[in-house]
Amino acid sequence: MPTPNFAVSVLALAVAQAFSPSALAQSSSNDAKMTEVVVSASRTGGERAAVAGFSDTPLMQTPASVSVLSREQMQDLNIRSTTDAAKFDASISDSYNAVGYAEQFSIRGFKLNNANSYRKDGMAISGDTQIPLENKERLEVLKGLAGLQAGVAAPGGIVNYVTKRPTNAPLRSVTLEASERGTLFGAVDLGGRFEDKRFGYRVNAAAERLRSYIKGADGHRNFVSGAFDWQITPQALLQIDADYQKKSQVTAPGFQLISGTTLPNVAADNMLNNQPWSKPVETESSNIGLRFQYEFNQDWSATISANRHTLKRDDYTAFPLGCYREGLDSGFCANGDYDVYDYVSLGEKKKPQTMQAMVQGKFATGTLRHELTAGYSYFKNSEYWGDYIYEGVGTSNIYRPVVLQATGLSSGPVSERRNDQQRSFFAQDVIALNDTLKLHAGARHVQVKRHEAKAKYDIDQGFWLPNVALVFSPNAGLAVYGSYAQGLELGSIAPKGTSNEKQALPPGKSKQLEAGVKADVGGLNLAASIFQITKGLEFTDYTLGTGGTFVRSGEARHRGVEFSAQGKLTSDLLLGASATALNTHQEGTGQPGMDGKRVPNVAKFKSTVYAEYAVPQVAGLKLNANWQYSGNKAFDDQNKVMVPAYHLLNLGAAWATSIAGNKTVLRAQVNNVTNKFYWRDVTPDLGGYLFPGAERTFKLSAQIDF
Template sequence: MARLHRHTRHFIARTPLALAIALAFTQAQAQQATAPVETQLAPVVVQGRAAPSASVSGWGDVPLSLTPMQASVFGTEQAKDRGAQRLSELAGFDAAISDAYNTEGYWDYLTVRGFVIDNRFNYRRDGLPINAETSIALDNKAQIEVLKGTSGMQAGTSAPGGLVNFVVKRPTDAPLRRASLEWRETGSVTGAVDLSQRFGDGEAFGVRVNAAAAHLDPKVRDASGSRHLLAVAGDWRIGPDTLLEAEIETSHRSQPSVPGFSLLGNSVPAPVDPRINLNNQAWSQPVVLDGTTASLRWQRKLAGGWKFVAHAATQQLTSNDRIAFPFGLDCNETSSFTGDFYCDRFGPDGRFDLYDFRSENERRRSDALDLNLSGKLHTGAVEHAVSAGILSSRVKNRFGRQTFAFSGTGNVDGSITDLPANPAPNDFNTNRDERSTELSLRDAMRFDERSTLWLGLRHTRLQRASERNDPSDPRATDYAQSFTTPFAAASHAWAPGQLVYASWGRGVESDVAPNRARYANAGETFTQTSRQIEFGLRGGTDAVEWNAALFDIRRPRLGDFGSCDIDASCVRRPDGEQRHRGLEAGASLSLDAWTLRAGAQWLRARVQGSSDPAVDGKQPTNVPARTLKLQADHRLAALPGLTLQGAFVAESHRQVLPDNSAQIPGWARVDLGARLDTRWAGSAVTWRAGVDNVADRRAWRESPYQFGHAYLFPLAPRTFRVSVQADL
């Protein structure tokens, strides 16, 4: 308890601005009591049984229950009830979403329908593209939307599997004064305030402030850090038909990252103590992630129900990526050379080569401008919900020289902590520029009350350039491409609240053969077109909602062929495809005091058509074939306001190596929690408590194969958490 009090004082001492804002808002509330005014726009926070909509779907405010695609919407309260503070922690809610190289102290990755979605191209913020190679705070996000499947209709270039959209909190109609404090093992403390106020004639102006600060002390050793966020959103209701919105957020996170474990020779080791951090050298430094994002949006209602929206945003990221990085054994010219080489795994005796990796002052900037016109028109008996838009975006990434230097030999038990630092830069990096212009057109053709034809088209003009920051060997590339990604679907409501649909869509990824001497086709560009077919059912009543979808996704693969060890000996070319076929199903049931939610996914993922017999016909690495996720809430009648909560997650085995010669077994985890809604001195107070991984189960959670290396990440240990939230 003393430690909790110490961290609480630490938080208060570091957040004078947040407390000053809270005091100012409280004084304003005392001086001016105002009646709530209805907004002109649909609210972004979904509560109760209201049918959620997801802008990431591309069809505006159409409820998800009526759209011909699968998507999930995670709200603020849902995340708080389960103790989710990071994007990766939302994976426990949806069977189609799983981990992909997720660890403490680094940015989050997600796998959707078995594909790792690209942090550079598959993320949106209020619908505009952003770079997710950073830590994205959830404190000022009203909801997180995840589209499942190909996203060519929504994005110019993107990996198949899914698209993530962060929806920013905006000013509320009624005044809001909310403060929260959370503690979790072993000593992480997070404090936050959420304040909103309207003012001016007719309450035309609104302001919302979110501030948060945290001392991070997870159960993983040698991983203490800190983070903070300040976000301000405002709006001006210029008239009944015009709304101007502006917002800005700045965030900082500093924490040592935790590297993965690996195979020991050809064996999958028993799960290790998940508290071990192999990044435990005296010279280990934290990963520092800073970001500032701002946007301006103007909405204007036009005659006849039409609407025009102009939306611009800018994002600027700065990163210091640093780690004592374990990678293989005896594959460095300064290693001990035992005669056996384990370049993509650790040695059988638990040893590995440890490298000093540092990439300082990485700078990434993204700018976007979107203009959109939407409305309805009729051709005979057919009603058309039409939208047309143009999106212009620019990306500029700049990097300095980096370090990846051999330091010595470590061991998986974490006992070797006295290896020397080797910080001198010894390698170059690659700067990248991109410009794109995307034209989009959508038409939802409603023939009657039951049948709708959905058509979408996006045409993209893309220009990319890269240059190594080595003046003597820049290896520059510069290319332009144009492509069109269509979408078509048909839906039919065979009964009230019951929908069946079929959809087809494409997505595109762009690649280029590196401009290096060993490539005979250096500079050749590739347009990789992924395709998806989906058949779905969904329905619901007042008590139950359900959905199911069959999908088939094909994604082309690229490979390097030849010896690739001398000039002009290597060719990059297409090499088969990765095909994911699966069934996804989910249901929720509200019955008296019970709320039950269940989701499952059966996935058959295979590499096919590859010229490499070692991987052709094999299951991709780190993709579970079966996933089951359950949540249950029970409101106790004997104790009004108290809700008991439980969650169960189970995943089948995952492959560790591309040739499927090693795999990790499946695992299951149980989480428990409770929520108590009370009132104190006229204010609503919510208490939450939970324990994750109740049985303290030890298992390998995931097995990503990245950077030419096999990694294993353990399931997090049993962790307790408590929090309190007060509406003042």
């Protein structure tokens, strides 16, 4: 599938700018006083994050479980997507993460919501496509409730993508990469100051030819972004950023159980969406962001920020579902046959818009020292779609594909079907009770409005979301905390086939208790936490008529322990480790087959360990290894089928050298070294699907800094 000419042109222009004599001769001096332009991170990961509060805060003093992946780590580990990044955090799992479609995840066993669990610089964006990383400085993950920080969000947490900002010194970097099956990737990263040093720029562009490990799930992706700042005065900073991505890729549906009871025996590269008329899912996404910061003095500042995100999608799939002749609504036939449906939904649109105004200050009342944050935020999301086509076209087989005839139909006219609005007031005070003890107390009031055009369903409700934590820090290298929080999520949308299909359940609150400890031991950052999260359970109740009704009933309770370690064990050995143990429990549903059972698609134990060794005998050479383990998972609500545990081993190497006087890093990586078959994703969505993990794959890349 050819790459569009506009992407090639953008990349070529960026390369030309990067290596022009004037660009290479640009001075690195900077006489202007900059409040904050460059966001930096340590070699072993970010030491600060904004995702757990309202400003960049030292992770050691943050009373929450937070992980940060820096730009340098993303480069070193050849991370090109959030899916690549997720394997280094044991709390994150795939959740209906189909190749070629939207990347979707769960945290602490709770599936994230595509409408409000993904953030760019704290502003909500749609997670209904692959979120580009080329213009991201770091990736932050808050694990657990985010009611105070974000308002409406899934109880598992939020993922925040921090945008790259202009650099003070000239930056000229090119990355080229080739992967197994012919995936090709190229990117340019340019940054610096203009002649007038008050103005800075950061430009990123990328083009990618996609050749998935699944046969036929091919496509292409193009991306361009720009970020600019203006130091209006020493106290006033204006930041503007914009990005655009176009992605086209044939999606790879998952597999269902054979006869509804047995795991299928298939190859990892087996493609079910392989009809001659199968088309790629076409997605366009864009962002325009604005941030103005003013410092009144060294203690008080105000920030106004806004972001407009737009997503457009044409969705096509030859979708496999059920076996009609054997009476299976979900599940393939005993011989591997499955029913095929021609699914078409054209012109889908989502337009989330976010605005936030905030003031922050430090002051004292007697012996108490305060760090106060207060503000207002507004969120609006309009969703458009037409009546989709979902028509049966015949039967194929997972072992012997059958060519079928498409319906030739298209989806209906597009109109606004859903409109969400959220207005929030929030405040938090971090009170230093003494030199070792801090109280974090805050709350957000959210007014939620939702209008469903076709369903004639409206919500207008207000919710208080408190958050309180106590942090004991006897020294700079140790902190112990305990916290209580409440969260809020919009009700999920009833899936296809249910009696209330496409309708949303009302909002539901969740609660969390958490305690943790963080320590810096000889440069090794250690963190451990224990938590309990409870929320209303959403599922399809098949006792309420044909096809069932999507309801919220009973409770899902997730209790867990998390551990992480990151840092240098010796001057040559870098270590990163993450482990999560989860006990998930369903109760009060009124369904004897569900109560007391494990939540589907959640392993009791997951771990990942990463090590990097700088070979002393060879200058610039580093070897790395990553080992992942996931325990078994329940396939269904009633735990009738369990999906086996798996181990994975990934190996890599990087060599920093100089070519023609330019700093160059050559990298190689082999994933799934033992070529093990495993089920990476076991989603209960749409009747339950399984997605195999990638076979052994190879990557080679070169990063050249000029």
